Amino acid sequence: METVYSDMDTSSCDYSFTHTDDEDSRSSLHSASPASSCGKPPASPAELQQKKRRRGRARNEATVHVVKKNRRVKANDRERNRMHNLNDALDALRSVLPAFPDDTKLTKIETLRFAHNYIWALSETIRIADQRQNKPRDPALLLPGLSCMGDAPSPGGDSCSWPSGTSSSSSSPSSSSPSYCNSDPGSPAAMDDFGYLQTDVVYSYHNFVPSIY
DNA sequence: TAGGCCATCTGGTCCT
DNA sequence: AGGACCAGATGGCCTA
Numbered sequence: 001m002e003t004v005y006s007d008m009d010t011s012s013c014d015y016s017f018t019h020t021d022d023e024d025s026r027s028s029l030h031s032a033s034p035a036s037s038c039g040k041p042p043a044s045p046a047e048l049q050q051k052k053r054r055r056g057r058a059r060n061e062a063t064v065h066v067v068k069k070n071r072r073v074k075a076n077d078r079e080r081n082r083m084h085n086l087n088d089a090l091d092a093l094r095s096v097l098p099a100f101p102d103d104t105k106l107t108k109i110e111t112l113r114f115a116h117n118y119i120w121a122l123s124e125t126i127r128i129a130d131q132r133q134n135k136p137r138d139p140a141l142l143l144p145g146l147s148c149m150g151d152a153p154s155p156g157g158d159s160c161s162w163p164s165g166t167s168s169s170s171s172s173p174s175s176s177s178p179s180y181c182n183s184d185p186g187s188p189a190a191m192d193d194f195g196y197l198q199t200d201v202v203y204s205y206h207n208f209v210p211s212i213y
Numbered sequence: 214t215a216g217g218c219c220a221t222c223t224g225g226t227c228c229t
Numbered sequence: 230a231g232g233a234c235c236a237g238a239t240g241g242c243c244t245a
Contacts, residue, residue, distance in 0.1 A: 075223085076222060076223080078233080079221080079222075079223085079234090080221070214245100215244105216243105217242105218243085218244105219242085221240090221241105222238085222239085224237095225236090226233100227232105227233085228232085228233075228234095229232085
């Protein structure tokens with residue numbers, strides 16, 4: 001996408017050009033010139049010399065401003081690039097997270113919180129699976145609503161995909177009314193059945209367990 | 214129309 | 230010195 005420099009951009013550039021300290025010094029320089037332009041006798045050689053110097057200095061300041069502007073434009077470009085890279089990384093993160101049924105694109109903050117929960121759920125899965133290997137059939141380790149074991153989780157795969165229904169769907173094997181995803185980042189956090197604080201975009205352990213196991 | 218989200222610009226600070 | 234990173238400001242777009 002070719003970025004068109006907006007009005008804001010041009011105006012801000014103008015701003016940077018008209019309000020710098022250098023400009024102040026230049027304006028103070030200019031304050032001396034009006035007198036020469038209002039019917040004064042011809043300048044002496046010394047004055048002409050001074051004028052030349054002023055012109056030279058003004059040109060130098062102009063180039064300084066051009067250099068400053070170029071630097072700013074380059075910095076803006078880098079910053080834009082940096083943010084695009086950040087967004088690409090976020091997109092990559094979204095692509096490995098379970099997709100929403102309605103193709104809703106997660107916002108940035110939702111993506112981060114969801115990923116946090118997702119990683120947490122997967123690591124819990126591994127932890128509990130490990131514990132079960134050491135202590136098979138320990139009912140205390142079973143999660144509520146958990147009834148069977150299956151393949152290992154595969155993020156982005158079918159086993160971790162979103163349930164076919166919405167959050168109101170009761171077809172989920174988990175009977176504890178999971179909140180599949182609260183798309184409102186501002187909603188209050190809640191504790192899950194294990195005492196873990198669930199962040200705002202809730203995709204709690206229950207959401208993964210039935211499909212993962 | 215207010216509020217949320219986003220892209221961009223910008224100046225400051227830190228790092229190499 | 231120049232680039233990376235960061236946070237604040239601003240304006241546009243969209244939705245309830």
